[in-house]
Structure formats: structure tokens, C-alpha cells
Amino acid sequence: MTTIKDIAKAAGVSVTTVSRALNGYSDVNEKTREKIIAVSKELNYSPNILARGLVMNKSKTIGLLVSGMTRQSLKDNLTFEVLCGINQFSAETDYDLILFSTDSTKQREKTYSQLCRERQVDGVIIQGIRTDDPYLQEVLESDIPCVLIDIPIESETVGCVTTDNVLGAKEAVNHLLSLGHQNIAMVNGHDFAFVSQKRLEGYKLALQEKNIPYRAEWVVNGAFREEQAEYEVYGLLERNPEITAIFCASDVMAIGAIKAIKTRGLSIPEQISIVGYDDILLATYITPALTTMAQDIYKMGYEAAKLLVKMLENKAESHQKLLETQLIIRESTTRYNS
Amino acid sequence: MTTIKDIAKAAGVSVTTVSRALNGYSDVNEKTREKIIAVSKELNYSPNILARGLVMNKSKTIGLLVSGMTRQSLKDNLTFEVLCGINQFSAETDYDLILFSTDSTKQREKTYSQLCRERQVDGVIIQGIRTDDPYLQEVLESDIPCVLIDIPIESETVGCVTTDNVLGAKEAVNHLLSLGHQNIAMVNGHDFAFVSQKRLEGYKLALQEKNIPYRAEWVVNGAFREEQAEYEVYGLLERNPEITAIFCASDVMAIGAIKAIKTRGLSIPEQISIVGYDDILLATYITPALTTMAQDIYKMGYEAAKLLVKMLENKAESHQKLLETQLIIRESTTRYNS
DNA sequence: TTGAAAGCGCTAACAA
DNA sequence: TTGTTAGCGCTTTCAA
Secondary structure (H helix, E strand, O other): OOOHHHHHHHHOOOHHHHHHHHOOOOOOOHHHHHHHHHHHHHOOOOOOHHHHHHHHOOOOEEEEEEOOOOOHHHOOOHHHHHHHHHHHHHHOOOOEEEEOOOOHHHHHHOOHHHHHHHHOOOEEEEEOOOOOOHHHHHHHHOOOOEEEEOOOOOOOOEEEEEEOHHHHHHHHHHHHHHOOOOOEEEEEOOOOOHHHHHHHHHHHHHHHHOOOOOOHHHEEEOOOOHHHHHHHHHHHHHHOOOOOEEEEOOHHHHHHHHHHHHHOOOOOOOOOEEEEEEOOOHHHHOOOOOEEEEEOHHHHHHHHHHHHHHHHOOOOOOOEEEEOEEEEOOOOOOOOOO | OOOHHHHHHHHOOOHHHHHHHHOOOOOOOHHHHHHHHHHHHHOOOOOOHHHHHHHHOOOOEEEEEEOOOOOHHHOOOHHHHHHHHHHHHHHOOOOEEEEOOOOHHHHHHOOHHHHHHHHOOOEEEEEOOOOOOHHHHHHHHOOOOEEEEOOOOOOOOEEEEEEOHHHHHHHHHHHHHHOOOOOEEEEEOOOOOHHHHHHHHHHHHHHHHOOOOOOHHHEEEOOOOHHHHHHHHHHHHHHOOOOOEEEEOOHHHHHHHHHHHHHOOOOOOOOOEEEEEEOOOHHHHOOOOOEEEEEOHHHHHHHHHHHHHHHHOOOOOOOEEEEOEEEEOOOOOOOOOO
16 A cells, blocks of 8 residues: 555655645645656555544545435435435535444444544534434534534534425415315324424415414324325325315325325325325326425435535535425326315 | 543543453453443543554445436436445444445546545445446456445455346246247347346347247347337337337336337237336336336345455355345236237 | 654554 | 553644
8 A cells, every 4th residue: 555655755755745745735846746746646646534634633524324224215215315416516525425324223322423523524414313313412512513404403513404394385285275175184294303393384374374274183194104194094084085185295105195095996186186295206107196396305415515515614604505395286186176 | 522542541541551441352450441431431432433444454434336326316226225235234233334426527537446545445335337447447456355236256355246137037038928928129228237248148048948039139228227218119119010028127227118118009018018127116106017027126235235244354255145036027017919 | 845753543562 | 450652644833
């Protein structure tokens, strides 16, 4: 392995000079610099980033704390899309990504800041964390720069990339209202997701503006899982046959809802309209194709990395990035006819 | 940040003793060890892995070189499944994963071994690399332990996880043959994928065993892309209306093929039967549901990580792991009737 | 414009 | 059983 010493020896200078030459300092004779560069090319030299990190106290790595890298979560590849976006941005910089393989077991034995300090990450991006997750509290207390995805918290060291979930949900429900639906149910995720809280808010708001009373028994939790949503919607429709439309807080749950509706012998969209949330890949491929509130998940990842790097370089004016959502109308919604 | 020095001072011993105590060496007085452990718990100490790596010359990290972390490749989340598998295994160990964000630009400016040495990775897993990729040659020349996914190369330092692609393809085609099909076309990936070469072999073999002549003009390349496959199949069917079944070397291409067939006004499976390869998530959700040769991609990732770690610990008896494939019969294939 | 020396946090000979 | 010392590869004062 070629080290800086080898270069110094081969070029007949000191390691100090090599370091300075290679890092672009001005106080190096151009002749010397050229020589050093030539030698290090020849010897295929590449600095040891770990050693550099040790002395500089930064590592040019971004830590990734994602829950949902499990087999089950392959369905909505939200996690993967975020990852792709982050990867794309970091490919444009000299940061590398380190994936903390943390399952629930490890979480208990290693604290967040331990994880980060061990690997000396410069900053962290967190995705898929629940509001009751112990890590979340640690993040806020820690001084390691961090960007949260879809959790609207900001501080000196914490930034956030998200969308306006209240608005998104509201517009999704408005779409159903504009089609003449009045009896609109909702399948939400769970209480420990910020987005669920916000989307419920948007649902209520849309109804309220039309003076339609909110009925708590028409809102069920599907835990963002297809099977759970299917089960819940099946019961929901049994108890409330007057429902003509359902707003689902995720596409995966919408797919579960569709299954339940089909099982009950109802047709989509003729008898029941469905709106999802996310616009995952499956949304376009299932039958009927899903009307949904699209989020640009890839971009969320990209912007999260961008924001974090800005924060690391003290160039961030704002610690919040709000992305747009967009209603995509496909085949699962239609006008209500009594 | 708590360092080993802080612990030493607080515990009233030398750093050496702290190091030994924490690393479980036997030549430490149990009283001293307890004291040290207590202190380091109290101070929330966690060793700096980078510093340790510098002196031990290993970093407890596995490098991941994946191509296909791009926006386009979200469709088949093969890359993601592999990643999940790797992540799962590494979560069971104390290895962390480092993702090399390498796009084609970076590839040219940094060599494989530079990438690895910079970050001092102990070993590498490579996925999605082409046979004509310059990195592949470097991998073989380098002495860094490496596991390749779906590229059957072995050496002192190189291992491989794959399936029997010849057999898989052969069985897929046999399925069509057993349904009475004779005019079976194939949509392959591209010439620079090992799996494509092997699957073509399997296709030929199956035909040969039934004494059906191989017709090169019935094999098209879809580059593993949906649109490309759609385009190619459209032309293929135009030129050869006698084709009654198509074997596709990937599900994504099978989906493209299905689109082309529908566009031509033909029905699946009544007029054309389709067999895919991979069993991606979409395969079950599209209409008609896709008959396909299933690979356990997740397991490939898991086994790749397992093999690599074994190699790193010199416990690997074999450098090759062969996984099973399995034909999943769904709705896209049926008996040929003239 | 250059080099010597110190030190980042850690482990490992060697001595005591 | 413990401590002293050296050193991993690098950057950075400080002096020359």
C-alpha cells in the first residue's frame, strides 16, 4: 500500500510538502508540486481517508439510519428511492455513505451518538423513524448535524425535508369531494408517524370546509401495511355500507383496500373510489391503476443529502426543505352517482 | 468526545490497560476491568473505529459497489433486495456497510483499489457489474477479498454467489414446451451480462433436447429494460407471427413484452404465453400475473455477505455459493392450441 | 518554500 | 498484572 511516506521518499521531499502539494496549498513551489503529483500518479497513491479523518476530525462520510431495510418493506420501495436520491447527490460530492445496519436489537445496545462517533460520521440522514423511537430524542440532544426525512423538527443541528402533508391529504380528499362523494372514509398509518397525524388533519380540514361532519369511526389504521389495511377496510365496509370513497394514507394500504373491496364484491371505481398517497411504482401497474397523491421520494433523498452537506459546510440558510406533492388521477376514482 | 485517555484518567490506569480490559484480554485484573467498564459506561464511551482501523489495518466495514442505484432501476428492485439481504447479515455481525457512490464519471477517475484503500474496507461485494466493466479486471488483480453476485469467478480472494442460470432458463423453456409450444422466442438482456449468456445457453439446450432447431432471429436483446423489450417484441411479432410463446430473461422485460403483445391486439396467455425471470414484486401485481423463474435475490445478498465475512475470517471452505431457482406458475402461460 | 516535530485515538511489543 | 513506548497515515503548527 502506497502511503504519503512512499511519495515523500520517491519525490525526495518531506511528507509535509507532499501533504501540502496534494491538498492544493499555495506555499509549494510549482516545480515541486508537479514532481509530487507525477510521483503519486505513478505509484497510484490515494490518501487514507481514515487517517486523515483522525487528525481532521471529520470523515467525509454521511451516516444513514434507515429503518425499513427489511424484507417486508420491499413493496413500497420508498426506502430505496430515498437511498437512490441520497446516493445520487453524494455521488456528485466526495462524501461516501455509511449504512448503519441497525435492527431493533442493536438499537438498544448502542446509542445514536455512539453509532455516529464510532464511525466519525460528519452528519446523518434519518428515514423511517417513528415519533416514539428513542433515537429521535437522542438526535435532538446530540450535536451531530442531522437531516430528518418527513419529521418536521428543526434546530441548530437538525434539518428536515418534507412535504405539506396537511395540504396533500386535503387535496386528495378534495378530489373525492369534487367528484360528488360525501361519505369518505380514511385509512391512516399509525399514531406514531408524523405524516399520519398531518394527513388526518388534512382529511378533517377538507370535510370541514364542506360542512361534512367528521366521523371518527370512519377512520381506521392500517399501519402502512397492505394486509392490515385489507383487514381493516373489509370490516369498515361491513359496518358502514354507505361509504362510497376511501382516502388511504399510503399506496400500499390502498392496494390492501382494493383487495378488500374486491373481496366484498364491489367494483372500483364504480361503487367505491380510492385515492392513495405516495405514487409508488405499483400504483401504475395494478388494476385499476391508482389515483394518488404523488410525492417525489427520490428528490426527498436527494434534497436531504444536499441540505445536510450544506449544513456541514455552514452554507445552509434554511434548515427546512419543503417539496411539492401532486395529485395523479388514474382509474380508481370516478364521479359519485347515487 | 470521550476517548480512551479520558477513561484511563478517570479509572486511574493507563490507556493500555483500558484497551486490554475493553477488548476482553485475560491479563487484566478482574477488579480493574470492572472498574474500567463501569467508568466507560458512565462516560458513555465508544471506541473510535477509525483510529482502531488505522493501527489494526482493518476497519470492520464492507464496501458495496452497486451499479443500478439510479432512478431508472427502481422497477426491478433487485438492487434493493440484494442490499436488504446484505444489510440483514451485517446487522447480525459488527460489520458496517459503506456504499460507494460511484457513477460512470467517478469510475474513470478512481480505480477500484483506490476506492477500497481510501476507506480501508475489509472486503467488497459487487453487484450489477458488466463483464466489460473495467472494475472487473481490477477486482481480479487486486488482493482485496471480494464477493461477486451473479458473476461466476473464483480465486484466492474472489468468491461468488449465483444460481444455475443455464438450468433455470432451461426449466423455464421446458415449461413452455410441456404446454405444447414449439415456436418459442426469447428476449435476452445484453451480451455483457453473464446471466444473459447462461440463460441463452439454457434456452438453446431445452430446444435441442426436443429436437427443435434454434433460430437466431427469434432471440432479441431487451437490455433488461422494459421499453427496449417492448420495442423489440413488437417488431419480433410483426416479423414472426408464428411465435406462440416468449421466454424473457427478466420480469421487467416480460412486462415490456406484455405491453407489446397487448398493443398488437393479441391476448395473453390465450394467443401468446410469457415466462419471465426473477419474480420481482410487480410479477404478482400485473395483469395477467406473470409466470416466472423465481430467484431469491434477498438471499443472494444475505449469502454474499455471509460468504465474504467467512472469507475475511478465513473460515470459508468454498468460495462459491449456488442458490436454487424455482418456477412459479401464474396466469401468463397456458397450453398451446392450434 | 520547505522540514521537523507533535499529535489525532487507538493497539501492541516489550519491560517491569 | 500493569505501564512505557512506538507507530498506524495523515495534517498542522512552528522554525528555518
